[in-house]
Amino acid sequence: MTDDYVRYIDKTREYYLSQGYEKPYRWAHFEDIPFAPLRKPLAHCRVGLVTTSDIAVASEDGGREKHDPLAMVGNVYSIASETPPERMYSRNEHYDRYATSLDDVNSYCPITRLQEFEAAGRIGSFAPSFYGVYTAYSQRTTIERDAPEVLRRCIEDQVDVALLTPV
Amino acid sequence: MCHQTVSLVARHLEANGIPTVVFGCARDIVEYAGVPRFVFSDFPLGNPCGKPFDVAMQRYIVNIGLELLETATGPTPTVQTPYVWSEDTKWKKLIFSDEQPFLEGEAYENWLKAKEKYREMKAKGQV
Numbered sequence: 001m002t003d004d005y006v007r008y009i010d011k012t013r014e015y016y017l018s019q020g021y022e023k024p025y026r027w028a029h030f031e032d033i034p035f036a037p038l039r040k041p042l043a044h045c046r047v048g049l050v051t052t053s054d055i056a057v058a059s060e061d062g063g064r065e066k067h068d069p070l071a072m073v074g075n076v077y078s079i080a081s082e083t084p085p086e087r088m089y090s091r092n093e094h095y096d097r098y099a100t101s102l103d104d105v106n107s108y109c110p111i112t113r114l115q116e117f118e119a120a121g122r123i124g125s126f127a128p129s130f131y132g133v134y135t136a137y138s139q140r141t142t143i144e145r146d147a148p149e150v151l152r153r154c155i156e157d158q159v160d161v162a163l164l165t166p167v
Numbered sequence: 168m169c170h171q172t173v174s175l176v177a178r179h180l181e182a183n184g185i186p187t188v189v190f191g192c193a194r195d196i197v198e199y200a201g202v203p204r205f206v207f208s209d210f211p212l213g214n215p216c217g218k219p220f221d222v223a224m225q226r227y228i229v230n231i232g233l234e235l236l237e238t239a240t241g242p243t244p245t246v247q248t249p250y251v252w253s254e255d256t257k258w259k260k261l262i263f264s265d266e267q268p269f270l271e272g273e274a275y276e277n278w279l280k281a282k283e284k285y286r287e288m289k290a291k292g293q294v
Binding site: 006010012028030032033038050053095099100102104106109110117122123133135136137138143148154160161 | 168169170171172173174175176177178179180181182183184185186187188189190191193194195196199200201202203207209210211212213214215216217218219220221222225226229230232233236237239240241242252256258259261262263277281282285
């Protein structure tokens with residue numbers, strides 16, 4: 001059961017070869033793994049959330065609110081954590097639309113779950129904003145521009161630990 | 168690609184002192200990039216924090232990540248959640264098949280446009 005998971009790297013290589021692309025995509029790979037230890041109990045930690053799920057917010061009349069362009073730096077944006085989840089939706093197209101849906105924001109961006117953990121005292125608090133990152137075609141752009149911007153926002157919001165959720 | 172992006176961001180946060188945990192469904196991509204804490208659900212891409220509208224499952228999966236933050240003393244092997252998406256594993260075989268292409272219609276057009284834009288920017292030395 002544990003070893004029959006889908007090999008996406010192999011699958012994409014085969015797929016692109018079949019589409020006529022000869023040069024395989026070079027997936028990011030590092031030998032070293034950085035590690036930061038937890039420095040205080042989670043019940044005293046502020047938790048941040050980072051997602052690539054392309055969250056948009058519907059305005060109260062049902063239209064789509066755009067991210068404030070001034071607040072968007074590179075591929076990084078912030079959304080207030082108190083935004084009602086029922087007004088959020090994902091525009092991401094890279095999920096398995098044959099097998100599932102993105103109809104429940106909490107299944108890929110667990111805002112309500114974190115609010116519950118905060119109310120229960122399991123975590124100290126959920127940060128006032130959560131952060132969205134669009135995937136850049138260039139890994140270097142993510143590493144050199146977007147990841148530092150996420151870090152800057154985490155520091156500004158005094159985030160102690162971060163949960164990250166792709167789609 | 169989303170899994171790769173969050174892995175790169177997680178690595179940067181860790182290197183700068185913020186502990187992280189990644190929740191995901193593409194195990195190979197996250198493991199290949201290398202992150203210190205990874206909660207894997209053997210699900211189709213889209214719901215790394217539990218099935219849609221299954222509050223109990225979502226709570227359980229997020230809590231696995233919180234526990235991992237509390238217990239890890241160094242980079243830790245992937246933790247797999249105990250859930251099975253469905254008895255039928257056909258969804259795994261159909262991924263990127265002719266019956267179920269990676270992208271189609273408008274999504275495919277958008278992907279082509281973005282790719283073309285990137286080529287242009289690269290040619291101009293903007294990326």
